[in-house]
Amino acid sequence: MVTLLNTIEDPFARQVCGDHGDQPEELLEILHGVQHERGFLSEAALRTIAYTLNLSRAEVHGVASFYHDFKREAQAKTVIKVCRAEACQANDCDDLIAKAENEYGTKLDAPAKEVVLESIFCLGNCALGPAVLIDDNLYGRVDIERLKSIMESRK
Amino acid sequence: MTVRVYVPCDAAALSMGADDVAAAIAEQGGDKVEIIRNGSRGMLWLEPMVEVETDKGRVAYGPVSKADIAELFKSDFLNAGDHPLGHGLTEQIPYFKKQERLTFARVGVTDPLSLSDYEMHDGLAGLKNALTMSPSEIVAQVKESGLRGRGGAGFPTGIKWETALAQTEPQKYLCCNADEGDSGTFADRMLMEGDPFCLIEGMIIGARAIGADTGYIYLRSEYPHAIKTMRRAIKVMEDAGWLGENIKDSGTTFNLSVRVGAGAYICGEESSMLESLEGKRGQVKVKPPIPAIKGLFNKPTIVNNVLSLASVPIIMDKGGAFYKNYGQGRSLGTQPFQLAGDIKHGGLVEKAFGVTMRELVEDFGGGTHSGHPIRTVQAGGPLGAYLSPEQFGVEMDYEKLAEAGGMMGHGGLVVFNDKVDMAKMARYAMEFCEIESCGKCTPCRVGAVRGKETIDKIMAGENVSENLELVDELCDLMTEASLCAMGGLTAMPVQSAIKLFPEDFKERST
Numbered sequence: 001m002v003t004l005l006n007t008i009e010d011p012f013a014r015q016v017c018g019d020h021g022d023q024p025e026e027l028l029e030i031l032h033g034v035q036h037e038r039g040f041l042s043e044a045a046l047r048t049i050a051y052t053l054n055l056s057r058a059e060v061h062g063v064a065s066f067y068h069d070f071k072r073e074a075q076a077k078t079v080i081k082v083c084r085a086e087a088c089q090a091n092d093c094d095d096l097i098a099k100a101e102n103e104y105g106t107k108l109d110a111p112a113k114e115v116v117l118e119s120i121f122c123l124g125n126c127a128l129g130p131a132v133l134i135d136d137n138l139y140g141r142v143d144i145e146r147l148k149s150i151m152e153s154r155k
Numbered sequence: 156m157t158v159r160v161y162v163p164c165d166a167a168a169l170s171m172g173a174d175d176v177a178a179a180i181a182e183q184g185g186d187k188v189e190i191i192r193n194g195s196r197g198m199l200w201l202e203p204m205v206e207v208e209t210d211k212g213r214v215a216y217g218p219v220s221k222a223d224i225a226e227l228f229k230s231d232f233l234n235a236g237d238h239p240l241g242h243g244l245t246e247q248i249p250y251f252k253k254q255e256r257l258t259f260a261r262v263g264v265t266d267p268l269s270l271s272d273y274e275m276h277d278g279l280a281g282l283k284n285a286l287t288m289s290p291s292e293i294v295a296q297v298k299e300s301g302l303r304g305r306g307g308a309g310f311p312t313g314i315k316w317e318t319a320l321a322q323t324e325p326q327k328y329l330c331c332n333a334d335e336g337d338s339g340t341f342a343d344r345m346l347m348e349g350d351p352f353c354l355i356e357g358m359i360i361g362a363r364a365i366g367a368d369t370g371y372i373y374l375r376s377e378y379p380h381a382i383k384t385m386r387r388a389i390k391v392m393e394d395a396g397w398l399g400e401n402i403k404d405s406g407t408t409f410n411l412s413v414r415v416g417a418g419a420y421i422c423g424e425e426s427s428m429l430e431s432l433e434g435k436r437g438q439v440k441v442k443p444p445i446p447a448i449k450g451l452f453n454k455p456t457i458v459n460n461v462l463s464l465a466s467v468p469i470i471m472d473k474g475g476a477f478y479k480n481y482g483q484g485r486s487l488g489t490q491p492f493q494l495a496g497d498i499k500h501g502g503l504v505e506k507a508f509g510v511t512m513r514e515l516v517e518d519f520g521g522g523t524h525s526g527h528p529i530r531t532v533q534a535g536g537p538l539g540a541y542l543s544p545e546q547f548g549v550e551m552d553y554e555k556l557a558e559a560g561g562m563m564g565h566g567g568l569v570v571f572n573d574k575v576d577m578a579k580m581a582r583y584a585m586e587f588c589e590i591e592s593c594g595k596c597t598p599c600r601v602g603a604v605r606g607k608e609t610i611d612k613i614m615a616g617e618n619v620s621e622n623l624e625l626v627d628e629l630c631d632l633m634t635e636a637s638l639c640a641m642g643g644l645t646a647m648p649v650q651s652a653i654k655l656f657p658e659d660f661k662e663r664s665t
Contacts, residue, residue, distance in 0.1 A: 027434030066436040067417030085338030087569045090496030124341040127199040127501025136379040140170035
């Protein structure tokens with residue numbers, strides 16, 4: 001009875017499903033809920049969610065892999081989401097990205113332990129670009145100096 | 156006596172340090188000041204814009220930083236004292252004064268979460284009227300107003316509602332599309348953060364009109380502040396009896412909740428959004444059946460954009476005839492335009508349809524922020540066309556813009572200076588389509604990848620004219636054969652860039 005044992009692999013994921021009435025249509029909310037607490041969606045969490053919502057693992061995997069927000073691996077300590085949409089490009093976000101890559105010794109969208117630079121497409125701050133989002137905090141008119149001082153103030 | 160000081164809590168203002176400014180004013184002002192966190196007035200280059208209430212009206216200072224607070228107190232800003240950051244009465248600032256604010260009438264004026272403030276500024280007047288009217292009377296008013304979907308497609312809202320009303324299924328849904336993913340647009344966000352009750356009021360009216368008892372606001376995860384504000388506003392409306400069972404004994408029941416997206420641009424497409432609301436992959440579906448007949452969970456469903464729904468309260472308050480007095484031709488009412496990109500005075504300008512692009516970009520916008528000349532404007536989001544300054548005389552309405560080869564979209568204008576590389580922008584349009592395609596249909600899924608590769612070759616100077624021809628053919632194919640606007644409109648920015656700025660593509664051949 002391997003499957004049954006698997007169902008209790010992740011009690012937290014199971015609890016989040018319960019909070020949403022075990023309703024399969026709340027799958028996105030459930031995935032958000034688990035990821036918010038854990039930082040990413042583990043294999044065990046996805047298996048538990050599939051079993052609890054009476055969905056196939058393929059269906060849950062399909063949803064988790066479709067949306068850019070859902071992460072399947074532990075994330076870096078700090079994720080700097082840099083807007084790369086047109087309005088921020090018009091304010092030379094590419095220059096900010098190049099300098100930030102240099103400053104933090106990483107590449108855009110490459111995995112890292114400490115600081116990850118992640119592409120995002122539009123933060124709705126298009127009159128004050130380049131825009132950056134760090135932990136739900138939005139910043140406007142960000143150049144490398146401003147980014148460095150924001151990162152400094154987070155320490 | 157305490158002085159009321161307004162410091163916006165709009166995300167754009169927060170992005171420039173509004174929280175620090177509010178804290179510094181509170182600290183120095185002590186019990187002399189009462190700080191109110193309002194939405195933004197939309198003059199985003201002045202954010203954080205602090206307003207002080209005086210006998211003559213609200214006086215603006217901006218952009219204020221934490222470091223300016225001591226000086227402002229020294230200049231007696233609490234009594235409208237002179238200061239280099241002062242702009243006089245907010246409502247006399249030309250950028251604001253020249254606007255026609257209907258949908259955004261309260262944004263930046265009120266405390267977004269104060270229901271009494273909302274009512275004091277004409278909030279709930281439209282809903283109170285609607286609750287005395289039959290569903291078909293409401294639909295008739297909305298049809299009369301000429302309101303068209305502000306999400307981009309421009310379909311008449313009243314006709315959509317009429318279709319859903321005619322369905323006999325007992326279970327219907329009303330969904331608000333708040334997946335504002337287009338670059339250069341932020342009006343939905345500003346409205347949800349600055350006047351969330353207005354959207355809720357519009358949704359209750361819509362629910363009564365079509366007979367829906369359940370509603371969802373599908374809100375993108377990139378907008379954490381809007382999510383928080385909308386959720387709080389729903390709670391306030393529930394507690395006041397404006398949401399829930401048998402609202403104010405009207406016989407209308409409406410339960411509303413926020414569903415958060417997960418970073419997929421395609422979920423702004425309505426069939427994809429409905430799939431996502433069902434907890435599935437946001438894959439586009441073939442229409443028909445249209446959602447008004449078979450939508451969410453196969454039930455009749457109306458999907459409206461934030462701005463469409465938020466325009467309904469004023470239509471129900473002042474009547475369809477009042478609303479259609481604004482605008483021209485088949486584009487009636489007002490459009491909240493958004494000025495973005497490299498622009499000196501970026502922000503929100505609500506004007507009747509028919510204002511020219513030049514007035515928006517040059518008179519309101521004041522040219523570029525960088526000081527370089529404007530080379531192009533992209534209108535209507537990432538799937539919209541690039542326009543050249545020779546075309547700035549175009550009147551901004553759905554039809555006139557389409558005639559000029561452009562698109563209204565969600566009313567966003569992104570300004571680029573003369574340093575822009577249009578080949579790079581065309582490549583980006585393909586790359587964006589590659590990243591965001593739902594993968595359902597081949598022209599979009601594969602076309603975008605091949606398009607990007609071919610533009611790469613052009614940029615590398617490889618068989619430029621043959622490859623340009625290939626890109627053009629590919630664009631035509633994507634336009635004709637894609638299932639939805641994602642693949643279908645990606646050609647717009649690409650082909651307009653090649654047509655208007657051929658030098659950016661040909662120079663590389665040497």
